Amino acid sequence: MDMWPIRDVRYQVTLACNLSCPHCFAKARQPLPDELSVEEAKEIVLDLKENGMRLLTMTGGEPLCRKDFVLELGSFLSSISARYRVFTNGILLDEELASELKDRGVSEIQVSVDGLEDTHDSFRGMNGAFKRAIRAVRASKQEGIKTAVRLTITQQNHKEVPAIIEYIAGLEIDAFRVRPFVSVGRGSENEKYIPTPEAMIEAFSHIEEKRKNLPFPFQLITPSFHFLGKDPPKTRSEKSFVGSRCVCGKQLCAITPDGWLKPCGYFSVKLGNLREQKFAEIWNNNAFLDKMRSIDRLSDVCMNCKYLVYCGGGCRASAYENTGDLCATDPLCPLVR
Ligand SMILES: C[S@@+](CC[C@H](N)C(=O)[O-])C[C@H]1O[C@@H](n2cnc3c(N)ncnc32)[C@H](O)[C@@H]1O
């Protein structure tokens, strides 16, 4: 049996985007000249399904800038009983499109909300972006689609976290996902948004406090170091708040719009191109993946840290992209900043 069966695939269907956010790991704006055709994408997802894929996420760029592609690939995924979801900024997601996605069997829509109205619009660089995102959440819910909200914590929005939670509590969403701003892609050119250790701890401590009474499940996408300064969590429920160890390059991979396989979207490392090679050929025979999968020692700071068991040393992409060392400590960790 394959030692590293693929489960979770993040497919950037385009680099086109109707926004140009300062944090974007994909540096999205213009489409690539040679993005996969829908026929090529169908062949690739079939291959992935045969290799064990359980969930495909259509992301980007802004996937709905390639609406017809998303709808057609969505129908195909449903026809082969492959679960899929769409990550969007919500700008183009009105009631009609939500209904079309529902008809094509989408299992979840995730909408980004990065602050209350002024903060979100200013961060996302468009007046009205917040209203459209909220319209998208409502349209998706109205169609009975499982709907998630995704918040990126920044230095500018961290104080709004309580108000954001209060606002979205009224939207009857199905999940609330949070990740701090990661300094990769366009994000590495806009470091003023990186939350300071104090800001990050404040934001996550607030969520931790409120978590038990939230009317929706809270999911931390990556270790976020909110637990620093406290005793490491002991009970199961405390642990459940702590980001699980990352499975990128093990059970999760990303595909660029032009078919390159990557360990996840935050890595710039290209493992091989799915236009030229079958998934298994790349996935099971790649020196970089072998290295990622066999990491047994991180930096001394992490190896000697009492939190290692909970945070796993942070995000490997953040560590590698910022230091060139796969075993380095995640530079977002307050203990090394
Ligand atoms: C690349 S976007 C694609 C989907 C859609 N365009 C959107 O903005 O939701 C997917 C998610 O990644 C988040 N993201 C992008 N760059 C990031 C970074 N450097 N750090 C943390 N989250 C990031 C976005 O905020 C969004 O929630």
Ligand code: SF4
């Ligand atoms: S984060 Fe999403 S909306 Fe913003 S530029 Fe990137 S792809 Fe576009």
Ligand code: SF4
């Ligand atoms: S030093 Fe390493 S193990 Fe400790 S909290 Fe930071 S990233 Fe996690």
